[in-house]
Amino acid sequence: MSSGGSNKVIYAALAGNALIAITKFAAAAYTGSSAMLSEAIHSLVDTGNQGLLLIGIRRSKRPADEHHPFGYGMEVYFWAFVVAIMIFGVGAGVSLYEGYRKILDPHEITNPIVNYVVLGLAMVFEAGAWWVAYREFDKTRGRRNLIDAVRRSKDPTVFTVLFEDSAAMLGLLVALIGISAAQFTGIPEFDGYASVGIGLILAGTAAMLAYETKGLIIGEAASRELITGVRKIAMSANGVRRINELRTMHLGPNDVLVAISLDFSDSMPAGEVERTISKLEVDIKTQYSDVRRVFAEIQSAAGHAASIAAEQEHIRESKGNDA
Numbered sequence: 001m002s003s004g005g006s007n008k009v010i011y012a013a014l015a016g017n018a019l020i021a022i023t024k025f026a027a028a029a030y031t032g033s034s035a036m037l038s039e040a041i042h043s044l045v046d047t048g049n050q051g052l053l054l055i056g057i058r059r060s061k062r063p064a065d066e067h068h069p070f071g072y073g074m075e076v077y078f079w080a081f082v083v084a085i086m087i088f089g090v091g092a093g094v095s096l097y098e099g100y101r102k103i104l105d106p107h108e109i110t111n112p113i114v115n116y117v118v119l120g121l122a123m124v125f126e127a128g129a130w131w132v133a134y135r136e137f138d139k140t141r142g143r144r145n146l147i148d149a150v151r152r153s154k155d156p157t158v159f160t161v162l163f164e165d166s167a168a169m170l171g172l173l174v175a176l177i178g179i180s181a182a183q184f185t186g187i188p189e190f191d192g193y194a195s196v197g198i199g200l201i202l203a204g205t206a207a208m209l210a211y212e213t214k215g216l217i218i219g220e221a222a223s224r225e226l227i228t229g230v231r232k233i234a235m236s237a238n239g240v241r242r243i244n245e246l247r248t249m250h251l252g253p254n255d256v257l258v259a260i261s262l263d264f265s266d267s268m269p270a271g272e273v274e275r276t277i278s279k280l281e282v283d284i285k286t287q288y289s290d291v292r293r294v295f296a297e298i299q300s301a302a303g304h305a306a307s308i309a310a311e312q313e314h315i316r317e318s319k320g321n322d323a
Contacts, residue, residue: 009133014050016129027118034102035175035194038095045091049083073252077216080156088206092199099195106188130165155253167205171198222248239268244304256290261297
């Protein structure tokens with residue numbers, strides 16, 4: 001997913017949510033609907049979240065420096081996690097509180113037709129923003145189903161907006177059902193129940209986003225396709241007898257670090273090994289544009305096994321000290 005595609009999705013969502021939030025707040029103030037107020041807060045939080053994602057994208061593009069030699073690509077992961085916290089803490093929290101307050105102190109909704117008009121328009125705007133986000137996300141998922149594609153995605157900006165817009169559509173449907181039930185049954189508590197339902201939807205959305213972005217923050221490997229491709233390139237390199245180990249990590253949506261340990265033929269001259277490593281790095285970066293850094297380590301199979309054994313022993317000692 002290019003940053004241009006991500007920006008388009010976020011700007012579309014930001015513009016739509018800002019207009020929807022203003023309209024919902026006006027309708028909530030006019031009709032006294034708790035569900036509509038929860039929806040207004042939802043849209044306001046979403047608007048702020050899109051601003052946070054844009055901050056993350058901009059800051060992630062800063063060049064590497066002495067203090068951050070691998071760059072700032074992970075900033076976008078951090079800000080996506082902040083978005084999840086905002087959805088849970090503000091959106092879900094306020095919606096649940098407002099619904100609980102309405103259930104304890106119910107009052108009738110005045111002019112519910114205003115709410116229906118606003119909810120209808122909001123559904124149209126949200127559907128448009130959702131479609132933009134879905135189309136951008138669909139370009140990268142290939143043949144994977146939606147859930148698997150989200151789990152494997154390394155760009156949280158697009159799937160965050162997709163999650164938010166999906167939650168918004170569900171929230172609008174719940175608000176419509178709650179307001180309609182309150183009007184036609186004469187039981188105003190249904191409006192409060194709808195607000196609670198919106199809060200639960202937001203809490204669930206926040207939990208899913210937090211789970212997905214957590215993996216990115218602590219470091220996720222590249223896709224299986226990229227790892228398999230790098231293995232093929234390495235094994236076809238001159239003099240390579242064995243790949244001892246291959247590790248990858250995403251430092252940003254389009255920034256992959258590759259660390260590879262190679263066992264070369266013992267008869268191969270040092271100069272030829274150096275030329276092979278240089279060509280290998282160029283071939284990997286040419287084939288996979290997301291690979292920004294390649295670190296190659298020359299080791300015998302026995303030497304690598306000893307290194308891994310020492311690493312595992314250190315881990316066991318650390319666990320023993322923590323016990």
